[in-house]
Amino acid sequence: MTTVVTLFGVALVVFVVIRLAPGDPIAMMLPPGADAEDMARLRAAYGLDRSVPEQFLIWLGGVVRGDFGTSISLRQDVGALVLDRLPATLELALLALAIAVAIGTTLAVIGTLRRQRPAESAVDLWNGMTLSIPDFLWGLIFILLFGVVVPLFPVSGRISPALDPDYATGFLLVESLLRLDLRVTGDLLHHMALPALALALPLSAVIAQVLKQSLKEVMHLDYVTLARAKGYSEIAVLFREALRNAVLPTLTLVGVQFTFLIGGTVIVEKLFSYGGLGNLAIDAVINRDLPLIQGIVLLFAVLFIATNLIVDLAYAALNPRLRHG
Amino acid sequence: MSALLRIEGLNVSVGRGGPRLLRDVSLSVAAGETHGLVGESGAGKSMIGKAIAGVLPRGIAVRSGRILFDGQDLTALPRRARRRLVGERIAIIPQDPLTALNPCRRIGGQITDRLVHILGWDAGRARARAAELLDEVAIREPGRVMQAYPHEVSGGMRQRVLIAAAFAAEPALIIADEPTTALDVTVQRQVLRLIGELQARHGTALLFVTHDMGVVAKLCRSLSVLYAGKVVDQGPAARIFGPDPHPYARALIAATPRYDRPEESLMPVPEAVIAALDAEVAAADRDWTDG
């Protein structure tokens, strides 16, 4: 229920904000010198001749039926356009999440095993820096370092045009893996590496910091000491006994941070000319493409809410105290 | 009779030159015997157990002395070998059953851990053994309890689970670190009887850490009395509980609640006794140079 209210709020805010926008999208569509009659006809075709509340209700009615309207600048169905771009963004965000979890967990484990030694201070210092620098700047740094100074990675696009496969879904990475089309997989990863890393670094620092803190707390507990006495090595104790308990407090925070990461895809995609939702969104704003903006923003809100939902479910699944039966 | 465990001149401190936690502790426990470690809280009783098992908290370390287990000096063994030896032959029954079980893991796995991962049993055999042990500690539905998470069973039952886990690998020595302190009085007695029975049946040596002289009197053949990390009295229970005990042991006995003679129990330790002990500790510290 609260989800529905939140989504309604998002829809309403976007709708109101963009109706306040100056600049006439219809005028931008037509060649200069089009007569007033043409403009009026087109305006009526997009429903822009009605009052704002009316427009909102019409649009909302459409959304409920799965009809998000027609993009003004691209003259295509908004739903189809957005769904076409969604997989690219989702794959990028999830790859970034995987990288962040891998880096963050590794750092947290190193910092815990080597606590109160120079290695822990090094981990803390690195975390402090990666946490302060946002994804946009990381993206720029990577473009400069690995795109220009040592050109190891491509800095724009999602896939080399020569390889662009004709797949059934937009989830190119997943589908190429399933088809064992490893050349395509490799090329996709090659293109995604820098933007994904740029998105991942700030999140990895959050994970490293919070996970290390809770690991250090757990490592003092009696059952961990008991496990040591059972003959496990320190690293086995950490993975078998401590990690699962320490993950719980980290999980909630990672959920919130992941929504920030999804939000970050907008500018990082632009930076790397990656053909996802974010790039589409910025173009839509610049073209005053009202229906498209609405559709994209609503989709982002759905992604955010879905993330929070998944985190809640994962938390319940991992915490035996919340499990029933 | 050669001792299973012999501790010789054990010194433990916080950091190098930091506060001393154990002062020249020596004691020995024969195979199958029960030795009591008594003292007030903070006397370093638990430190001895942790030093034997090699699980001293970070920053706290053995400075000098030997811990001979079955003739091998544990402090001189390489870390891996020591871990293996301790895992195979020494077990701990911890103090607080509420915090000594991992809340995220099912109980069964926590009993079979040592069997599967250290001794290399196959899972089926380990589970059968765990069920047998739970039966031995009088848990009625072993199958159900093994599937349960710690928060789903009572505190007394958790302590019995921990006892079963300690006996699982037939260790030669069990360190029981105040195993009944956190339990209700009624449950305490059951648990004590259980430990005694299992120990007798399995022929395990027991190092029993407690602050309760009453418990020691029932369970132990010999005991060491600790004050500020120093052994102030040591010997057979018969002597220490006899007509002429050490003044501090006498004071500890007097401080034990006795329901049959309430007017004689719960006496504070006399100040003169404390002063004498403090002088003894100070004298020991004067001779001590931190290697």
Place this chain on the structure above:
Amino acid sequence: MVRLWLAGGWLALLLVAAVFAPWIAPQDPLAQDLFLERLPPVWAEGHEPGYYLGTDSLGRDVLSRLIHGARIALIVAILAGGAAALIGSVLGLLAGYMGGWTDRVIGRVIDVWMSFPPVLFAILLVAVLGTGLHSVIIAIAVIDWTRFARVIRAETLAQSRMDYVASAVVIGRSRLGILATEVVPNVLPTILVLLSLEMGIAVIVEAILSFVNLSISSDDPTWGGMIAEGRTQIHFAPWVLVAPMVALFFTVLAFSQFGEGLKDRIDPVLR
């Protein structure tokens, strides 16, 4: 302690550069000279005297643009950060202290706000408000007040349950009076720390908006605009990109480290 001084030092340097930009900058930041385009920095072959960090593709002096850019960055940081702090703190205090439906309404609005991708929201707002520095400032304040509101609401809630607030109620002080004298001083350190972090965020957002060409006019020297320009010249004149990146990097780092240092300094409880 060290980081507080280092960060503070960089920010002070930036402030001096911003205030005295016209006197410090060696060249006119807007002057184009097609004969001087893409000059390398002074340590490289082929530089011209007076153009210490080289020039961009229109022959404008990079260092002078950087110094004037600091002005815009700091104006945005102070005004947008301050406005976000003011709106967010007031709403957070109200929600936390009043409770009831005030809290529910503000909480709901925060939920809705947090469901927008912030960068997209900012781009959208600036597109609506029209490009220009004032739109950038308004957009940042309108979006980022939630960062303050969420934290301050929670802190206020905790504060209002304290005994000294209860005793102030008992002796008959007015609600507003209690808020002002008992609660606000206790949440003020948090506000300051968040403000420092927010200023760093504001600088970045301004750079992002300039980068997508939505901040002030592209002639004016902004770090984001320089980055956008540098991005196109990356293979011919990398210094055009590097200079504003380095400035941005240290400024953002300084704001966040200053905030963290401040946190350790003023309030050990916050840790």
